[in-house]
Amino acid sequence: MSLLDIDGVSVDLGRAPLTRVLDEVSLRLRAGEVVGVVGESGSGKTTLARSILRSVPVAAGSLRIDGRDVRGLRGGTLRAWRREGAVQYVFQDPLRSLDPGVRVVDSIAEGLRIARVPSEERTRRIAAALRDVGLDPELAGRLPGHLSGGQRQRAAIARALVMQPRLLLLDEPVSALDAASRDRIIRTLIALRDAHRERLGMLVISHDIGSLAALSDRLVVLYRGRIVEDGPTRQVVARPRHPYTRLLIASVPVIGVAGADRTERAALRAAIDA
Template sequence: MTLLELRDLTVDYGRVRVLDALSLSLRAGQVVGVVGESGSGKTTLAKAVLRTVDSSAGQVLVDGHDITRLRGAALRRWRRSGTVQYVFQDPLRSLDPGIRIAESIAEGLRISRVPAAVARERVESAVQAVGLGTELLDRLPSGLSGGQRQRAAIARALVVEPRLLVLDEPVSALDAASRDRVVQALIALRRSRGEQLGMLVISHDIGSLAAMSDRLVVLHRGRIVEDGLTRQIVADPQHPYTRRLIESVPVIDIRFPNRPAPLARS
């Protein structure tokens, strides 16, 4: 079943076209990686899906439901449903430095008036789902490492049980060890949630995207220049821009679909 579909999505900032007729689809249970260099339009794509920027043409469909032109009360109702959740490029944007991790994660549940005992259980299961221990819940964000903070931000998005998670550069700010832990957490999440969850993961780092994505979409100056199975794109990139991205990474580890071992490039 198609969870997210973009049809010729176009976004302009004033007279500058930032996304130009983008089309892509993501099935339930799938992880699609969007890769492109800084300024290629990745965050704008996320914002168009989240409906925090308006598109000038085209459509965004979630579960077959056209959300492109929702306004006012209808848009607020859609947001409250929690169907699509966004994890910011900077995790500190979703974790208030003065508020304990447990409360930050529970915020979405408090808004929808979930009873405290139920909320506590859901918060605990969300942090466990991203590989964090529940002892972190009573700390402030300053008491967590960068990788733990990023996973707490993911838990915060997960706790409202979204159908689609949009992650904007989830590992870019992290060192190699933390990056690997976040990638592992996302891989574990796709296994445990199966068809209940789809993920659109945005990054300029094709290496970490390839490790968790079924498909890659390559964005270059607001246009999709390549879209296909991760394995095919890495083994046989068609566009020179994709080739350059791949050449910038020494070894690309591909696990999906159905590929357990790392693929070393010559």
């Protein structure tokens, strides 16, 4: 059984007439697996993550996490499910999850306090999460503004990990970082996958197929709200089937179609829209 099982999910947003942002999206994710979702702005990536969190209404399809139908959750049942922390979200900007006026360690502990986890257990989980992301406990005693961007992102990941989630959703986790910090976060996520392979799955959203190629086991390519390609990362990168996937790869010389010139990219774009 998959950890995450999405079947034919559609999402309509906006005012009447509604705009279909996701159109019959289906994907599977197993524990121990990192699935990368790539696409340009407006492709539906973040809406997909928000539908999993039940932050946007799902118009059609089924959504199961660990075999549980979460699309059907309502009211107090939905709030209780969220408090359980089985699904955790890591924002692109860690300051959205780390209060700038609160010490990092206290932000990391917030979900545990809400869940009424005993103090001794909170201390143990926080220490373990900081080790997992490679963040010095001394740094965790500071305010977020005193940490680098990469350190803040690792703190945001630790904040999610203390809840012992089954599914980690990461929205553009490295796009705002410099090259060195980006590489460090990617290595951290790979280490987390390997250390928690029996329990944890990750869905990583990005417009950067290069970063996802280094991190993900499988790639899902979204274009205008629909999945146009889904397969093992090496296969998708080496033998992309859809023109849109080829265009994304052409934009990253380090992973393929190296040096694709403007004419080639224009031809790919024309093929996509044909």
